[in-house]
Amino acid sequence: MANTAFSDVQGDDAERLQALQRYGILDTPMEPAYDELADIAGHVCDAPVALISFVDRDRQWFKSALGLPGRETPLDQSVCRYAIRQSGVFVVPDLAQDARFAHFGIVTQENPLRFYAGAPLVTPDGYVLGTLCVLDHRPRELSARMQELLSALARQVIRLLELKRANDRQGQMLVELEEARHQMAVLAHTDVLTGLANRRSFTDRLRQEWALLQRGREPACLLMMDLDHFKRVNDLYGHHVGDQALRLFATLCREVFRAADVLGRWGGEEFLALLPATRVDQAQAVSQRVHAALAEHPLPGIEPPLVLAVSMGLTLLDPLRPLDVTLRLLDSALYTAKREGRSRTVVA
Structure with a gap:
């Protein structure tokens, strides 16, 4: 059953991880289409850091990471793993004042990140794969209008994923079609019983x-x-x-x-x-x-x-x-x- 309530039930998370694997997005190269959506999110929300983050079994992996070095962090350093359990945009006005996140590396580093807002990436069948999130170095809020726009951009990320999945399926179908054509060509020139030329x-x-x-x-x-x-x-x-x-x-x-x-x-x-x-x-x-x-x-x-x-x-x-x-x-x-x-x- 789809994880529509974004709960932390182990069975639901196992299904969510299977859904994530089906998209084949993890550990793929950065792509302009995703970077552009992250850039727009950062601009709309006036935030220096914007991420397209997928929550894997023991890490969060970034398809796009603008304003943040690296492509992944351990799951125990992930704010996004909390965001995927919520409906709507998950906002933390001040990470340093939240006991769940105050000890995170991004909060204790020399130039700390203090603000977080993440819109869930929800598949058409209801699984939450990660977030489109923005972060800032100062504590702040995010207006309702900005949250709506962040959610709209998150839906565009899902559309990109669906397009990739459709293209992957089409590519596989073309491979299978070529294999079938080859087999038909072989059969057309081969005696079925002996395998010799007909x-x-x-x-x-x-x-x-x-x-x-x-x-x-x-x-x-x-x-x-x-x-x-x-x-x-x-x-x-x-x-x-x-x-x-x-x-x-x-x-x-x-x-x-x-x-x-x-x-x-x-x-x-x-x-x-x-x-x-x-x-x-x-x-x-x-x-x-x-x-x-x-x-x-x-x-x-x-x-x-x-x-x-x-x-x-x-x-x-x-x-x-x-x-x-x-x-x-x-x-x-x-x-x-x-x-x-x-x-x-x-x-x-």
């Missing part, structure tokens, strides 16, 4: 590489890979194990291929790998490492052990040959590998 993304990258080859880039190779007997895995163990097999194959491929290579799920249990700046003999060596990795890593949790195998077609990416022709040749090489006994690589 067919559309892989095709775009393949076209880019083919265009670069036409400009004289080093030759590249293309591998088409198809898991052997994948339908049997689904039929015997279920599609959840089939999905596990696809994820295992993708993981092993990431370990075998280079970071510069592009891996994509072409469809079903079929995958493509683009190997830039790679000769056919080098690509053949990579394909053998894929075969070996599968042989060494049976599908976990299956008894008896289920060892996956893959058939591959391999071809040089020729810049003088249309891409659709290259893919047909690659597909033909893959099915030759299937016909010749599977778990092997055939060069187109």
